[in-house]
Amino acid sequence: MNKKKFVVFVGGGTKGHLFAAIAAAGTLDLCTYETLVITDIKVDDCKNVEYIPKMPFASKGFLKYFVLRIITVLQLLIKYIKRRPYKVVGFGGYTSFCPLMAAVLLRIPIIIHEQNSIMGKANSFFLPCADTVSLGFFDACKVNDNFAHKCVRTYNPIRSQIxxxxxxxxxxxxxxxxxxxxxxxxxxxxxxxxxxxxxxxxxxxxxxxxxxxxxxxxxxxxxxxxxxxxxxxxxxxxxxxxxxxxxxxxxxxxxxxxxxxxxxxxxxxxxxxxxxxxxxxxxxxxxxxxxxxxxxxxxxxxxxxxxxxxxxxxxxxxxxxxxxxxxxxxxxxxxxxxxxxxxxxxxxxxxx
CATH class of the missing domain: 3.40.50.2000 (Glycogen Phosphorylase B;)
Known part of the structure; x- marks a missing residue:
């Protein structure tokens, strides 16, 4: 029996990022893939979700913020070493930083999905490292020509009941x-x-x-x-x-x-x-x-x-x-x- 491919989806900060990650995870064939959603938002009745601490940037507590980031990246490195993801898919927002950074350090392929017409800071940071860049907002979101070959126009995932x-x-x-x-x-x-x-x-x-x-x-x-x-x-x-x-x-x-x-x-x-x-x-x-x-x-x-x-x-x-x-x-x-x-x-x- 073939081993299922383990794919990690990351979304949080706002529910828009999270629901898109959950919706995308739900579209994969369960016979081929096993999924995990990493977020900082508590949700009810959602399987295969793991929570990480909320870490919005705060200039007054920069040292604490920086230490929390390092600790979370180290925890995720251990998690990924124990079970190496096939790919890690980030949906933007500050929550995606640590899971994507851990993946980059272990040379795990990453996909970044930009939902909006303007690319956010987290996605912009990982743009050079991404294997694929999914652009969900029609033809509105523009990226540097140096990374155009990575870009694919996609739908933004939405709730299945819609x-x-x-x-x-x-x-x-x-x-x-x-x-x-x-x-x-x-x-x-x-x-x-x-x-x-x-x-x-x-x-x-x-x-x-x-x-x-x-x-x-x-x-x-x-x-x-x-x-x-x-x-x-x-x-x-x-x-x-x-x-x-x-x-x-x-x-x-x-x-x-x-x-x-x-x-x-x-x-x-x-x-x-x-x-x-x-x-x-x-x-x-x-x-x-x-x-x-x-x-x-x-x-x-x-x-x-x-x-x-x-x-x-x-x-x-x-x-x-x-x-x-x-x-x-x-x-x-x-x-x-x-x-x-x-x-x-x-x-x-x-x-x-």
């Missing part, structure tokens, strides 16, 4: 369904922003004499549900509020429009379903990559981008009203998303 969602986008002129996803870095801001959006949007509908039921499904942060419920009830808006949706594919199914952050995984889901979206980029993302992610799609006419500022609510409400008053805009966006979805890209499992 593929059971429908990509139908016929606008329902009786109920207008809005899905709001804050992600790991935005739900609390959306808790305060979205009520202003809905209030303005309802005003536009009244002024335009549109008889439309507005239905909201919103991911919320802890502690704000009761306040939001009162707001939606007072404005006769059918609202479903949860901190996390374990049936996200069903929520996507019903949505006419999605208001969300613009992390790479979220954008890949939007494209996979050809689901129109208004992106509100997280303004404190590393290298402002969420803004560049969102602008890549909006510049193609495949989405809308609204920056998080004092005017955001008004701009989002105006976009919602434009969609209702001119459904052809929605169809145009869907057509462009389908074109992006059908662009030729490989899957990560094809390059392992």
């Amino acid at each position: 593929f059971s969602a429908s990509s139908s986008n016929a606008l329902n002129m009786v109920n207008f369904n809005i899905l709001i996803l804050g992600g790991s870095q935005g739900a609390s801001i959306f808790d305060s922003l979205i009520p202003h959006v809905i209030d303005l949007f309802l005003g536009f509908l009244r002024d335009g004499k549109y008889m439309l039921n507005v239905c909201v499904v919103q991911q919320t942060s802890e502690g704000n549900n009761s306040k939001l419920k009162r707001f939606y009830s007072n404005n006769m808006v059918d609202a479903t509020l949860k901190r996390f949706f374990d049936d996200i594919h069903k929520r996507y199914n019903k949505a006419d429009i999605v208001i969300c952050r613009s992390g790479a995984s979220t954008i890949e889901e939007i494209v996979a379903l050809a689901k129109p979206a208004i992106f509100v980029p997280f303004p404190f993302a590393a290298q402002n990559h969420q803004l560049y992610n969102a602008q890549f799609l909006s510049n193609l006419g495949a989405a809308w981008t609204v920056e998080q500022n004092a005017h955001a609510a008004k701009f989002i409400a105006q976009i919602l009203f434009e969609i209702v008053s001119n459904p052809r805009k929605l169809r145009s966006v869907v057509e462009k998303l389908i074109k992006l979805r059908d662009s030729k890209r490989k899957k990560i499992r094809d390059i392992i």
